[in-house]
Amino acid sequence: MNNLRVIAAIFVKDLRIEWRNRETLSAMCVFGLLVIFLFNFAFGATGEQALRLLPAVLWVAFAFAGVLGFNRSFAAERENACLEAMMLAPIDAGAIFLGKMLANLFFLAMAEVVMVFAAALWYNFSFLPSLHWFVLIAFLGSLGFVSLGTIFGAIAANTRMREVMLPILLYPISFWILMLSMDSTSNALRGGGGDSLAGGIERVAGFSLVFTIAAYLLFEYVLEE
């Protein structure tokens, strides 16, 4: 119960700070939209070509936008050593992780909605027939990616070259979750049904669960000097 209250307090605090400065979400959306637009400009894809290209374009855009969000997420904590203030309280490091992770997931989800909407317009592609599967895959893939991004964001925040360090640490580890999410998204957008999608979704869910639990358990050690 105490942990739930702490998680909610951290989540609401991050949302309030973002509402005030609107830095994270706007940067994520602009960067994600730019990636989607540039790919569309370069390949001019519609129809079958769009179907081949969209899963990769979307997940590349999600991954790039996500890194911006994770960096910003810990910039606020680094300023005035606010993370230390949280460590002074009698709370689990895991609760801090979950609060930060949920806020990052919320921001990435918001940016993803904007990016998918733009992709549907620019690539003249309807997500509606497979929307429920797409949403499930996007949620599971994003969950794993955000969990890794949150813990590596905390690690990178304590390094000198933090903005450079985060993608260097994050992308190699999140490679599998991004690849599996792209593959499942491709299947879903091609109209694959429950049976053909089940294996891919299970793998994405499995990786996400493992990464989330591992990040939750290891966050305590990241907070130590």
Next chain:
Amino acid sequence: MPPVASRAEPSLELRDVSKFFGDHAALKSIRLEIHAGDSIFLYGPNGAGKTTLLRLLASLSRATLGEVLFNGRPVERTAGMAQRAVGFASHQSLLYGELTVRENLRFFGSLFGMSGLAKRIEEVLELFNLRDRGGSFVRDLSRGLLQRVTLARAMLHDPTFLLLDEPFTGLDAKSVNRLEEILRRLPGEGKGLLFSTHSFEQGAPLAKRLLMLEAGRMKYLGPLALAPLDSLGITGAAPSDHE
């Protein structure tokens, strides 16, 4: 004389603690016990290890050697009781610039699971004469006001032990007087106080004991009244810098 501790009396203790940063020893074999009602003035030149010592007691840092104990148990095995008992204010404000003073206090108070939080927030705002600043964004505060909010945050959960690193920094004369008055009162209210400041004249009247550090070693720990000031190199001015 340091207060005599009963077994039930809360205590914070450094037992033969050393702290290394790489090859550099920031603290060497420190033995210190603080009890409720105690007041200790932590004094020493820059780089003596004052901040490191305070961070160890606040559980923000781990000892390389030795143990940090709360009520005789290692702090990491007190299930958060040590954190509840300690209030810490450092050089940095530990506050969110994008939140107002009240929002900051409400956030940190909620992490401590405090009941009657709204009332307590008003109390600490009143204590530091910040009531009319409760709605101000922390980013807009002057250095002195920021320091007062920092101290209010440290005292918000009514800790038994207050660890203050240079608490007078940035305060105007009126605020310094107010803080001195608060710090003088704390031991009488059963609180343990450990604070550092560079001005011996400012710190000495507020404490019963003196802990002098130099290059990470304890140079003196004992009653202030009995401290051999001349042999410690304290002649009214701050001791020479050994960095």
